[in-house]
Amino acid sequence: MDTNPIVSLRNVCKWFGQNEVLKDITMDVASSEVIVIFGRSGSGKSTLLRCVNLLEEPTSGHIEVDGIGFEAGPHTSRLRRATVHDIRMRTGMVFQEFNLFPHLSVIQNVSDAPGTVKKMQKKDAEELGMHFLEKVGVADKKDEHPIRLSGGQKQRVAIARALTMQPKVMLFDEPTSALDPELIGEVLAVMKDLAGELGMTMMVVTHEMGFAREVANRMVFMHEGSLIEEGPPAELVRGAKDPRTQRFLEAVL
């Protein structure tokens, strides 16, 4: 594992109006590291992930992804747009609700952005898309529209769609929370492969403790907008020091 962080957050704060949702978050993620972020509903986990790819702009602090830095504060719109774009090209995101494009077929879902954003030739984009659809095991559905897929298949297509942009970091926001229990396994298996085989750097918000223990290098507990405690899964799950972490773990385990 590379020790140079690929994602680093420095003193990141996020306010929604009068509501401080992220409180002075500082954290590093090393290349190929898998981080699981967990905590109560409303603790700011989604907001943290969304600040990494700037779907939310932090109120203050500094974010760096693969050498591209973004300092919160006033910017000219040209600079902001360029930085936001550079950071998004390095991050892929998977949403709880999949957010596949319903008007496009599976292969178009995965190949549209490389064509539109990277100006890749359609043939090359589709070839690359097929490669990742095969990786996540839904290549046979390439001409279907998302509505015809099961939840597990949808989420695997969404993962392939993000991978086709060849990001350096993958952000997963509760990728299995909207799935029927019997479909969770197939998505977690894909994510596990992604971490193992491809050595992808991953930040995962999830309460799947089995997955965390097996795949994560580090678990991070969030509470009311702050990072409370972190550590390797085995240590944190057995020996959490903070009572809030202990209480939460007791509830989910």
Add this chain to the structure above:
Amino acid sequence: MTTRTVDGVRDAIEAWLGRFSFRTKLAVVWAFIFVALAVLFVAFQFDTQFMVDWLPYILGGVPLTILISVGGILLAVPLALVAALARISSNPVLYGVSGFYISFIRGTPLIVQIFFIYLGLPQLASYAPEALAPLFILGSVTSGILALGLNYGAYMAEIFRAGIQSVGYGQAEAAQALGMTRWQTTRRIVLPQAVRTIIPPTGNEFIAMTKDSALVGIVGTQELFFRASKIGRQYFHSLETPSSPR
């Protein structure tokens, strides 16, 4: 005793009516209306020969009616799209101007707008530089198309805006997370989905516009309605003329 008899008769009628389906009864109602109209037609001595004589002239307005409607819709659709996008943008200039356009147009009668463009604009021409002056003096057809396009553009902007906003926000977020710009997101992800909700009400607007194009006749455009009312007034046959093209 008598109430008994009345009830009995009512029950018998009800039983008899019950034997017929809704559709059959509806057909009878329509037949009655049709007959009533035919009776009126005869009673008021509709001059059928007059109608036949002038029909070709009046129908000669059909191409112009179609031209005005199609021209109007071709102008209204892009206008509505731009106004709708401006209405949901965070740019204060775009937002303000489109807001003014939509409420101004929706707040004034179409007939006033037609007069304003046909008769009001030429008056402004005297203030314009000489080279530009002809731009302010529009033919009746051009001003009709312009007025209808502007008017329907404002109404359709609201339809378009609702259609665009019916696309879930998660769609735009997913597209932006993939690195698409705002415009790419709008064009490739949001609009194609919005079109499905937009098309049916847009069809209704087109039908309404075809009917509203009759108003353009008031400024002397020789479309259907103008011809019909001109002949009607001239020969005191205004009952017949609007009926004849139908």
